[in-house]
Amino acid sequence: MERFEPRKFIARKIQALRSFASGKRIIVAVSGGIDSIVCFELALAATTKSNEKPIPIILDTGLLRLNEVKETEEYFRKQYGIELQKWEVQDRFLSALKGIIIPEEKRKIFREVFYRTMGQALRSYSAEILVQGTILPNIIETQKEIKTHFNVLQEAGIDPQNYGIILFEPLKELTKTRVRMLARSLSIPPKFLRIQPFPGIGFAARITGEITIDRIEKIRLATSIVESELSSPKIFQGFPVLFVDRVTGIQNNVAAVGDVIAIRIVETKDTLTAKSYRVPWVKIEKIAKRILSEVPGTVRVVYDVTPKPPGTIEFV
Ligand code: XMP
Numbered sequence: 001m002e003r004f005e006p007r008k009f010i011a012r013k014i015q016a017l018r019s020f021a022s023g024k025r026i027i028v029a030v031s032g033g034i035d036s037i038v039c040f041e042l043a044l045a046a047t048t049k050s051n052e053k054p055i056p057i058i059l060d061t062g063l064l065r066l067n068e069v070k071e072t073e074e075y076f077r078k079q080y081g082i083e084l085q086k087w088e089v090q091d092r093f094l095s096a097l098k099g100i101i102i103p104e105e106k107r108k109i110f111r112e113v114f115y116r117t118m119g120q121a122l123r124s125y126s127a128e129i130l131v132q133g134t135i136l137p138n139i140i141e142t143q144k145e146i147k148t149h150f151n152v153l154q155e156a157g158i159d160p161q162n163y164g165i166i167l168f169e170p171l172k173e174l175t176k177t178r179v180r181m182l183a184r185s186l187s188i189p190p191k192f193l194r195i196q197p198f199p200g201i202g203f204a205a206r207i208t209g210e211i212t213i214d215r216i217e218k219i220r221l222a223t224s225i226v227e228s229e230l231s232s233p234k235i236f237q238g239f240p241v242l243f244v245d246r247v248t249g250i251q252n253n254v255a256a257v258g259d260v261i262a263i264r265i266v267e268t269k270d271t272l273t274a275k276s277y278r279v280p281w282v283k284i285e286k287i288a289k290r291i292l293s294e295v296p297g298t299v300r301v302v303y304d305v306t307p308k309p310p311g312t313i314e315f316v
Contacts, residue, residue, distance in 0.1 A: 004178055006185035010042065013170040017046040017131070020168055025127035026054040029118060030084060031200060032064070032072040034183050034192045035133030035171055041186045042170050043131050044080070055085060055125050059117055061110075062090030063202030063216065066224045079189075085125075089117055097204060097211045101244070103316040104148055106211070110201045111150040119163035130160075134169045135179060137271045147312060150201050175270045196227055197237050205314040209244025218242055218295050222261055225290045230265065235277050238265035240291065241304075241315045249299025258299030261291055266313055274308040 017026075028043050030036045043054035056076055060069050069086060076084040096113045100106050118130055138149035142156050153160050153167065160167045171179055180193055199205040203219050222240040230238040243260040250256060263284065268274035288301035304311070 004181065006178075006181045010045075010182060010185060013042050014046045017042060017168055017170065018048060021046065021129050024129050024166075025052060025125065026129045026131055026168075027118075027122055027125060027127045028054050028056045029130060029132040030056045030058045030072060030076075031133070031198070032058070032068045033133075033195060033198055034188070035135055035176075035179055037188055037192055038179055038182050038186065039131050039133045039170060040080075041188065053082065054131065055127060056082060057085040057087060057118075057121055059087050059089050059114065061093040061114075061202055062213075063093065063204050063211075065198060065202075065227075066220050068198075085121075087117065087121060089113075092117065094211065094213065099210060101209050106204050106316055107148045107150050107201055110204055111148070111153075114150060114200075115153070115160070115163040115165065119165050122165060129166045129168055131168045131170065133171050133179075135171050135174055135176060137175060139172060140272065177269065196230075196239065199314055201316075205316045206239060206241045208241065208315055215242055218259065218297065219261075222291050222295045222298075225294060226263060226287055229283065229287050229290070232277075234267055236266055236268045236271070236274070237313060238263070238277070240264075247300055251299065256299055258297045259295075260300045260302065261295065261298050262302050262304050262315070263287060264304040264313070264315075266308070268308070268313070271313060272308075274313055276305045276307060279303070 026043050028040045030040060040056050047053050058069055058072060073084045073086060076082050092113050096109050097106060100109060122128065122130060132151060134151045138152050139155050141147055142149045142152040148156060176197060183193055203216050204211055206219055207215050219240060219242045226238055226240050241262045241264060243262060245260050246257045247260055249258050265277040265279055266274040267277050284303055291301050292298055
C-alpha cells in the first residue's frame with residue numbers, strides 16, 4: 001500500500017479546493033467532530049484574497065450530544081475568531097422522523113431534511129460550494145447497500161444539484177485513522193482526537209423504534225455517562241442504545257415497566273469490521289449502576305458482545 005503522507009495530502013487538497021472554488025463562496029458543514037474540523041482547516045487554508053473566508057455552519061438537529069453545539073461554537077470563537085453559524089432546525093428533523101421506525105427510512109429522511117436545509121443555507125449566504133467530511137467507510141457501506149450513510153450523495157445516485165449544492169469532499173478517500181493523522185499534522189487540539197466518533201444522524205442511530213424528545217433526552221443522558229466513564233485508547237467508540245422494548249423490572253420496591261439500554265463498546269481499525277471491547281467487569285457494572293440510577297425509567301442494562309459483521313457498530 002502506498003505510504004500516506006499527511007502534509008502532501010493536505011497541500012494537494014488545499015490546491016484542489018482553491019481551483020475548484022475559484023472565487024465562489026464556501027460553506028463548511030460542521031458537526032463538532034474531527035472530520036468536519038479538518039475540512040474547515042482545509043477550506044480556511046484554501047482561502048485566497050479574492051474570496052472570503054469559508055462559513056462554518058452547524059445544524060442543530062436536536063439529535064446531538066449534550067453541550068456539543070455550545071462547545072463547538074466556543075471552539076470556533078477561540079480558535080479562529082469566527083462565529084459558527086448555528087441553525088436551530090430541531091423541529092424539521094423531529095417532525096420528519098416522527099413515527100418512523102425502520103432504520104433505513106430514518107437515515108434517508110435525515111438525509112433529505114439535511115440537504116434541503118443545507119441548500120437553503122447556501123442560498124441564504126450566497127454561497128455555492130458545500131465542503132463536507134464524508135469519509136471512505138461511509139461510501140463503501142452505502143455502495144455495498146449495508147446502510148445508507150446520510151452524507152453520501154453522488155455514490156448513492158443522487159445529484160447534489162437537486163438541492164442547489166456543489167459538493168467538495170476532501171476526505172472521501174480516507175479512513176478515520178488517516179483523518180486523525182491529518183488532524184495531528186494540522187495541529188488540531190488533541191481533544192478532538194479523543195472525542196468519540198458520533199454518527200452524522202446523531203441519536204437517530206441509537207434509538208430503536210420511534211424517536212421522541214423524551215427518548216432523545218434519555219439517550220443523551222446515558223451517552224454522557226458512558227463517555228465520561230471510558231478512557232482506554234483501545235476503544236474506538238463506546239455508547240448506549242435505547243431499545244424500543246419496555247420490560248418488566250422493579251423500581252422503588254414496586255413492579256415497574258421500563259426501558260432497556262444496551263452498552264456497545266468496540267475496537268476497530270477501519271470501521272468496516274469491529275469487535276466488542278472486553279471492558280473490565282467492574283467498569284461495566286459501574287456504568288450500568290449509574291445508568292439505572294440516573295436515567296429515569298431504565299430498568300435494565302445489557303452489554304452487546306456482537307462483532308461486526310454480522311452486527312453493525314450502530315444499531316440503526
Ligand atoms: P456502522 O454502524 O455502519 O458504523 O457499523 C460505522 C461507523 O460509521 C458511523 N456511522 C455513521 N456515520 N452517518 C454517519 O455519518 C450514519 O448514518 C452512520 N451510521 C454509522 C458509526 O458511528 C461508526 O463510527
